Amino acid sequence: MPQADFKSLKQRIPIDHVLARYGVRLRRVGPHTLCGACPLPTHTSRKSRDSFSVNLSLQVWSCHSASCIAARGGCMGGDVIDLVAIMERCGLRQAGLRLHDWFSVAALHATPVRPAPAPFADEPNRQLGFTLQRIDTGHPYLAQRGISPSTAQTFGVGMYHGNGFLVGRCVIPIRDEKSRLVAYAGRAIDGKEPKYRFPGGFRKSQVLFNLDWAMQTGDRRVIVVEGFFDALKVHQAGHPAVVALMGCSFSQRQSDLLLSHFAGVTLMLDGDEAGRRAAEVIAQLLKPKLSVIKVKLPDDVQPDQLSSAEINVLVGPENWTS
Numbered sequence: 001m002p003q004a005d006f007k008s009l010k011q012r013i014p015i016d017h018v019l020a021r022y023g024v025r026l027r028r029v030g031p032h033t034l035c036g037a038c039p040l041p042t043h044t045s046r047k048s049r050d051s052f053s054v055n056l057s058l059q060v061w062s063c064h065s066a067s068c069i070a071a072r073g074g075c076m077g078g079d080v081i082d083l084v085a086i087m088e089r090c091g092l093r094q095a096g097l098r099l100h101d102w103f104s105v106a107a108l109h110a111t112p113v114r115p116a117p118a119p120f121a122d123e124p125n126r127q128l129g130f131t132l133q134r135i136d137t138g139h140p141y142l143a144q145r146g147i148s149p150s151t152a153q154t155f156g157v158g159m160y161h162g163n164g165f166l167v168g169r170c171v172i173p174i175r176d177e178k179s180r181l182v183a184y185a186g187r188a189i190d191g192k193e194p195k196y197r198f199p200g201g202f203r204k205s206q207v208l209f210n211l212d213w214a215m216q217t218g219d220r221r222v223i224v225v226e227g228f229f230d231a232l233k234v235h236q237a238g239h240p241a242v243v244a245l246m247g248c249s250f251s252q253r254q255s256d257l258l259l260s261h262f263a264g265v266t267l268m269l270d271g272d273e274a275g276r277r278a279a280e281v282i283a284q285l286l287k288p289k290l291s292v293i294k295v296k297l298p299d300d301v302q303p304d305q306l307s308s309a310e311i312n313v314l315v316g317p318e319n320w321t322s
Contacts, residue, residue, distance in 0.1 A: 223241060
């Protein structure tokens with residue numbers, strides 16, 4: 001089967017349709033994410049539950065169980081053709097031919113079928129028409145998190161003493177790639193839920209925290225972390241070209257932003273199972289298009305828990321993996 005046909009198959013046959021053909025049922029855990037028990041015949045790990053996930057926006061799957069990773073030589077996931085090849089225990093060409101037969105030749109030349117996104121999920125965030133006042137950038141909470149007064153002032157991060165649903169929380173201004181203020185995140189400091197509050201309608205998937213400043217550094221490589229405070233600590237350690245995903249999910253929009261402005265990415269996600277799984281998936285998605293380096297953090301450690309010296313050691317070449 002020609003390479004062009006493989007590309008067409010991957011673009012035109014939704015991965016959830018293929019999973020449905022196998023009778024696989026997954027639950028929705030986000031606008032574009034499904035999760036559940038792994039259906040792959042290579043899965044023999046008894047302790048791994050809900051290890052299989054699908055990103056409908058990117059049309060890829062992954063399984064973080066040790067058995068599936070080992071069976072694929074360390075590879076955690078793939079596309080729809082990889083999925084069929086594993087399920088059918090055949091080569092990639094045979095998997096492509098079977099997909100071609102199952103979904104008919106006509107379907108391959110029709111308009112691509114895409115999963116319906118959540119309402120307004122792909123619309124850009126609107127610029128806020130106000131800025132919050134009475135933000136205390138010298139609040140003791142920031143010192144407890146290892147954030148210096150100068151870093152807090154640079155980012156405008158601090159305890160909010162005004163009115164509204166963010167009062168009594170540590171607020172973090174969020175700007176888009178054009179430096180437009182689009183939201184404030186409010187972090188609880190007393191263990192209350194939710195840990196973070198965002199304005200109604202704000203879409204994290206459409207932005208990368210600190211991207212506007214990272215772009216202004218002129219660096220061609222950017223460090224990618226999960227959380228706001230991770231980004232603050234990495235910036236404080238002397239690496240201003242850093243952006244945060246605001247979680248471990250990775251959207252097509254965030255991928256496009258990285259590809260548009262950088263030639264290389266250093267992934268410094270959390271040292272837990274979710275962070276390492278996300279780093280593997282993101283690396284596989286970006287590697288064909290730019291240079292990707294992964295920094296492995298100690299087990300269950302986050303960048304915001306590290307000192308500047310520890311961060312500088314970790315981002316050194318001796319800790320890189322590809």
